[in-house]
Amino acid sequence: MAFWFFRGLGKGIVTTRYPKAIDPWTSALPTPPAFHSDRLTIALVDRLIEVCPSRALAREHNELIFDVGACSACERCVQEGAGAVEHSGVFELASTRREHLLKRVHIGRGSA
Amino acid sequence: MTDDALAAELRRRALALFGRSLHIRTVDTGSCAVCESEIRLLSAPPYDLHRLGFFFTPAPRHADLLLITGPAVRAMDTALLKTFEATPDPKAVVAVGACALGGVYEEDGFVHGAVDRVLPVDVYVPGCPPSPLALLHGLLVAVGRLEERVAALTFDLAAEVER
Amino acid sequence: MNQAITDLVLAAGAAWVLAAAVGLGAVRALWLRAAALLSGLGGACAVVGGVLLAVHGHATNVNLGSSLVGGASLRFTPLAAAFIVLLGIVAVAIALYAPRYHVPGRGTAVYLAVYNLALVASAIVLAAGSVVTFLVAWESMALFSYLVILRHQEREEVARGAFLFLALSEIGFALIVAAFAILATQTHTLDLATIAARAGHIGSGWRTAAFLLALTGFGFKAGVVPFHIWLPAAHPVAPADGSAFLSGLVIKLGVYGIALFSVTLLRGGPAWWGLVMMGLGALSAVLGILYALMERDLKRFLAYSSIENIGIVLVALGASLTFAAYHQRAIATFLLITALYHVVNHGVYKTLLFLEAGVIEHATGTRDLDRLGGLIRLLPRTSVISLIGTLGIAALPPLNGFVTEWMLFQGLFQGFRIPNHTVGILIVVAGAVIALTAGLALSAFARAYGIPFLGRPRSEGAARARERGQPIAGPALLAVTCVFLGVGAPLVLTVLARAARAVTGVNIHAELLVPKLTVIPAHTNFSGFSPTYLAVFIVVVAAVPILIYLAGRPRAASRKVPVWDGGILAFEARMQYTATTFANPVRVTFDPLYRPAIELQRASDEPAGRSGPVHYDARVTPIFERFLYRPVVRFVELLARAARPIQSGDVNLYLLYVLVVVIVAFAIYAK
Numbered sequence: 052m053a054f055w056f057f058r059g060l061g062k063g064i065v066t067t068r069y070p071k072a073i074d075p076w077t078s079a080l081p082t083p084p085a086f087h088s089d090r091l092t093i094a095l096v097d098r099l100i101e102v103c104p105s106r107a108l109a110r111e112h113n114e115l116i117f118d119v120g121a122c123s124a125c126e127r128c129v130q131e132g133a134g135a136v137e138h139s140g141v142f143e144l145a146s147t148r149r150e151h152l153l154k155r156v157h158i159g160r161g162s163a
Numbered sequence: 164m165t166d167d168a169l170a171a172e173l174r175r176r177a178l179a180l181f182g183r184s185l186h187i188r189t190v191d192t193g194s195c196a197v198c199e200s201e202i203r204l205l206s207a208p209p210y211d212l213h214r215l216g217f218f219f220t221p222a223p224r225h226a227d228l229l230l231i232t233g234p235a236v237r238a239m240d241t242a243l244l245k246t247f248e249a250t251p252d253p254k255a256v257v258a259v260g261a262c263a264l265g266g267v268y269e270e271d272g273f274v275h276g277a278v279d280r281v282l283p284v285d286v287y288v289p290g291c292p293p294s295p296l297a298l299l300h301g302l303l304v305a306v307g308r309l310e311e312r313v314a315a316l317t318f319d320l321a322a323e324v325e326r
Numbered sequence: 327m328n329q330a331i332t333d334l335v336l337a338a339g340a341a342w343v344l345a346a347a348v349g350l351g352a353v354r355a356l357w358l359r360a361a362a363l364l365s366g367l368g369g370a371c372a373v374v375g376g377v378l379l380a381v382h383g384h385a386t387n388v389n390l391g392s393s394l395v396g397g398a399s400l401r402f403t404p405l406a407a408a409f410i411v412l413l414g415i416v417a418v419a420i421a422l423y424a425p426r427y428h429v430p431g432r433g434t435a436v437y438l439a440v441y442n443l444a445l446v447a448s449a450i451v452l453a454a455g456s457v458v459t460f461l462v463a464w465e466s467m468a469l470f471s472y473l474v475i476l477r478h479q480e481r482e483e484v485a486r487g488a489f490l491f492l493a494l495s496e497i498g499f500a501l502i503v504a505a506f507a508i509l510a511t512q513t514h515t516l517d518l519a520t521i522a523a524r525a526g527h528i529g530s531g532w533r534t535a536a537f538l539l540a541l542t543g544f545g546f547k548a549g550v551v552p553f554h555i556w557l558p559a560a561h562p563v564a565p566a567d568g569s570a571f572l573s574g575l576v577i578k579l580g581v582y583g584i585a586l587f588s589v590t591l592l593r594g595g596p597a598w599w600g601l602v603m604m605g606l607g608a609l610s611a612v613l614g615i616l617y618a619l620m621e622r623d624l625k626r627f628l629a630y631s632s633i634e635n636i637g638i639v640l641v642a643l644g645a646s647l648t649f650a651a652y653h654q655r656a657i658a659t660f661l662l663i664t665a666l667y668h669v670v671n672h673g674v675y676k677t678l679l680f681l682e683a684g685v686i687e688h689a690t691g692t693r694d695l696d697r698l699g700g701l702i703r704l705l706p707r708t709s710v711i712s713l714i715g716t717l718g719i720a721a722l723p724p725l726n727g728f729v730t731e732w733m734l735f736q737g738l739f740q741g742f743r744i745p746n747h748t749v750g751i752l753i754v755v756a757g758a759v760i761a762l763t764a765g766l767a768l769s770a771f772a773r774a775y776g777i778p779f780l781g782r783p784r785s786e787g788a789a790r791a792r793e794r795g796q797p798i799a800g801p802a803l804l805a806v807t808c809v810f811l812g813v814g815a816p817l818v819l820t821v822l823a824r825a826a827r828a829v830t831g832v833n834i835h836a837e838l839l840v841p842k843l844t845v846i847p848a849h850t851n852f853s854g855f856s857p858t859y860l861a862v863f864i865v866v867v868a869a870v871p872i873l874i875y876l877a878g879r880p881r882a883a884s885r886k887v888p889v890w891d892g893g894i895l896a897f898e899a900r901m902q903y904t905a906t907t908f909a910n911p912v913r914v915t916f917d918p919l920y921r922p923a924i925e926l927q928r929a930s931d932e933p934a935g936r937s938g939p940v941h942y943d944a945r946v947t948p949i950f951e952r953f954l955y956r957p958v959v960r961f962v963e964l965l966a967r968a969a970r971p972i973q974s975g976d977v978n979l980y981l982l983y984v985l986v987v988v989i990v991a992f993a994i995y996a997k
Contacts, residue, residue, distance in 0.1 A: 121266025242893030
């Protein structure tokens with residue numbers, strides 16, 4: 052019998068966890084944007100809201116409300132944002148509650 | 164524990180039982196089928212959901228988890244609800260893709276806009292489309308084998324730099 | 327014993343004559359029922375008489391008077407015994423059916439009279455002792471059957487169907503007269519028993535001519551391809567019990583005629599006679615079932631199925647002749663028994679199916695398979711009875727059809743015992759064709775039972791079907807008979823073996839039935855099976871899962887939920903298979919045979935889905951009518967037109983004809 056069979060039985064391991072390491076090509080996957088809150092302005096944010104085709108962005112006073120769930124990773128906001136918006140590279144976005152996907156970003160320099 | 168907490172704990176344990184053997188039934192409520200392509204890729208060698216004990220089944224009566232794509236068009240209401248009722252308890256509902264989570268399509272006379280306006284959803288998997296890795300992550304979160312990660316993220320790079 | 331048989335059959339005939347007379351009064355319901363009762367009593371006498379005749383195993387003569395040309399005499403032969411029993415069964419079943427099917431009235435009164443007279447004529451055909459008796463009875467039977475078909479003569483298709491029946495019957499009659507004429511003149515007697523005794527001394531050329539004429543002539547009545555075209559035309563238009571009588575009995579009289587000539591009168595012949603019969607039989611069988619699969623009209627379908635079964639009987643008879651020619655007399659007798667058994671079996675279940683087709687037509691208003699459906703819920707008892715008949719005709723164990731098909735195959739597979747290899751191979755090829763037929767028949771009857779009875783109704787008429795007031799007793803009796811003929815095969819075979827012994831002189835009882843109720847095909851060490859034990863086995867095996875379920879049923883309350891249907895909005899009857907689509911794979915496979923004429927009309931040129939209604943019409947090309955009958959009819963019409971000047975209507979010309987003939991007659995006889 053193979054050695055790994057008994058090791059697996061002993062440790063109760065059925066298979067490797069998902070995945071053992073992150074592959075480098077995953078950085079090219081389409082992902083939602085991340086924001087530099089210090090570089091955001093209200094005018095820019097309103098422009099980004101207009102540009103987003105998926106209604107993932109909204110503004111409440113001086114807070115940008117970003118719906119990660121609604122984002123279709125089209126990166127129009129990254130192009131319009133000119134340095135304030137970046138490709139985030141995060142793709143493991145599963146969530147058990149819808150509220151966890153609503154992110155609030157302060158517009159302009161301010162407390163975190 | 165309160166009754167709600169008891170029920171939630173019961174569900175969590177029931178879903179954890181599926182961790183080693185989960186049967187998945189996909190339902191397309193009007194998607195563009197790119198999410199379906201990504202779901203199909205789950206059987207491919209790089210991702211291979213069979214090694215995790217997950218299987219696709221066409222029969223909702225054999226299913227433990229419903230994987231729903233698309234913005235829940237109203238024309239699919241009967242089919243979606245019939246599928247949901249045909250799936251025996253305990254079951255999990257996973258909404259996949261930006262359409263199913265409320266993006267892309269607004270609610271109007273033809274479409275609900277989001278799956279959770281029709282069914283109670285247990286796990287939301289954003290993406291357009293979510294890659295098979297994201298789908299695997301979502302499925303494992305559903306059965307409690309992995310923890311969700313997005314709750315801790317802020318998507319605010321300036322705040323993270325400060326931290 | 328002789329007296330008992332004679333008395334019984336004569337009593338049956340008398341009962342039917344009386345029933346005809348009473349039937350004329352069937353303007354009132356009471357007279358209708360009385361006529362049916364008499365008809366049924368006659369049938370019962372015929373059944374008992376036939377069974378006794380088979381068991382008794384000797385022929386009996388009854389002389390009715392010699393003042394008529396050749397003398398009218400009856401002769402009860404064991405060969406006819408099976409047919410007489412069938413006549414009785416059919417008569418009883420129809421007698422139980424008729425009071426609930428027919429409405430009292432003048433049309434019904436005339437119909438009942440001619441129907442019962444047809445029964446009498448059929449009985450005389452089966453019991454004829456002289457050539458003249460046979461021919462007179464045969465023509466009467468044909469004419470009365472013609473009148474039976476004409477029940478609803480005001481409809482055009484009825485007139486056409488009846489006309490085709492009569493026309494082909496007359497052509498056949500001419501050939502039959504010719505065949506009898508050859509035998510009578512060569513043996514110098516009109517008495518059938520004497521002909522049989524002397525026929526061995528006739529020259530082989532005359533014998534062959536008589537055989538071929540008889541085969542063709544009786545083939546017209548039996549419905550052998552290519553003499554069959556009257557069957558699908560006449561059966562749908564006759565009333566249900568009339569169609570049952572036609573298919574259950576009249577076509578069997580054609581088979582009786584062929585058997586009479588080949589087995590009794592000519593006492594067998596060269597092997598090629600049997601091969602010709604087998605070829606025609608195989609052709610009829612396979613073409614019959616192929617055309618049946620394309621039919622939407624339930625009764626036309628059953629008519630083609632009758633052609634198929636006659637083909638099977640003919641294969642059995644032909645194989646019997648062939649084996650006899652090579653002195654394999656045991657197998658020949660075995661196949662003769664198979665042929666007789668199949669005649670009875672087919673008579674029983676085809677009658678059942680036609681009677682039930684009548685019930686369906688009455689209940690739903692249509693015979694179109696594509697408009698029926700869901701009848702198993704609306705007509706439950708009819709469905710069960712039809713199911714037994716369908717299982718019988720599809721030759722599924724343990725019913726009667728399976729027994730005779732098994733026997734036929736076992737007989738044919740013993741072709742290797744014939745020293746002539748070509749003949750042996752041909753026999754096995756016939757077996758292969760019959761196997762193809764059996765497979766297609768299974769598919770055809772799955773369609774004929776499944777489409778009307780299962781699923782949802784495909785039309786308003788089907789949804790409105792009700793079982794109240796529909797005849798049940800007649801078909802139920804036939805269903806019980808089917809089961810008895812299957813499960814009780816050892817008993818039936820004992821009786822048939824005794825009848826066959828009287829006909830061929832070979833007693834194969836020991837090589838037919840061994841202890842433990844097993845049937846073997848004339849040779850031990852070849853094969854064997856027991857229909858009785860098989861039936862018991864099937865019942866027991868079916869009972870086991872049922873008992874397990876009953877014992878292990880969960881005690882907790884169970885929840886009823888709708889069946890998973892794929893999430894559709896609602897199940898519509900139009901989503902089901904239709905009879906046409908069910909048979910489509912066969913239609914596509916055998917396209918070169920069917921050569922369907924297809925007509926496709928779209929409401930517009932828009933692509934599919936937006937084009938509006940699409941009309942698709944596919945008709946099977948009737949190749950026999952077009953390429954065989956129409957040229958012959960045209961030729962006859964040509965001759966008639968050429969001969970028309972003779973009948974100019976001018977009286978003077980006719981007087982000239984008389985003068986010329988008288989002069990010529992004087993010239994000849996003056997010598």
